[in-house]
Amino acid sequence: MNIEQFRDYCLSKKGVTESLPFDEHTLVFKVMGKMWALCSLRRQPTQVNLKCDPERSVELREEFDGLIIPGYHMSKMHWNTVLIEDTIPPKLIIELIDLSYKLVVSKLTKKLQAELTAL
Template sequence: MNIEQFRDYCIAKKGVTESFPFDEKTLVFKVMGKMFALCALERIPSQVNLKCDPERAIALREAYDGRIIPGYHMSKVHWNTLLLESLPPQLITELVDHSYALVISKFTKKLKAGYDAL
């Protein structure tokens, strides 16, 4: 999967917006204003950060040594950095879905109602 395919997959999800809140090189995806994915647009190889359940994050890092690492410039407990081109596309979409679901699961009642109304 390349960075454009990653972007297309993220932006197609319900309630997702994209922006550059940090700098012009880091694309951030949010659902209802809450971050679930970041892309480093100018890094070679392409890197993305995704939120992850802490126990699963450790298992993924062990299973994909060097291709999934602790989140770069993020909480090392709750975020992983993925080297995009070195992983199977199915795994990447599964991890995007996982990150998105984790964020939605933490919505307040007000955010959940807004999300449900979309």
Template sequence: MNIEVYRDYCLAKKGVTEHFPFDEVTLVFKVMGKMFALCGLERIPFQVNLKCDPERSLELREEYSEAIIGAWHMSKKHWNTVIPEGNISNDFFFELIDHSYEMVVKGLTKKMQQELEGL
């Protein structure tokens, strides 16, 4: 997995835009203005912070302790850092991105969800 594939996957999702709100090296993806994924462009190894259901988050950290940890500088209850080069498949990494996106969409207002559907 590399950052280009990750970026293309995120941008292919409905209503997604990319931003650099913190600095010029932290790439943030938002759906309808709400953040669902971010990564440091200069981080080695490549790693991504993704939103996650709190219960699932703990389970994932236990099962994939080398690849999924509590997100640095973020609420560890709701965010994980995922290191795709760890012991997870690309398909599973994409599933985690999908979950993050869906968590954020679910939290949008009904009006914003309808607007997203219309895109």
């Protein structure tokens, strides 16, 4: 998966916006104002940060040693940095994007979840 495919898939999710709130090189995806994915526009290979269940994070880091690592500049327990242009199967990257989105949506207030559903 390349950065354009990553961006397109993230933007296809309901209620998602993108912005550059930190600097001109870090693309941030939010759902209903809550960050769920980040992408470096400068690093090669392309690295993205995605939220993940802590137990699953450990498993993924062991299975994809060096390709999925603790989240860069993020909570190491809840975020992974994923090198998306390497040998990680695209199907797994899609699964991790979906998981990150769902984890953040599940923590939204009932009001925001209702607004999201109504979109």
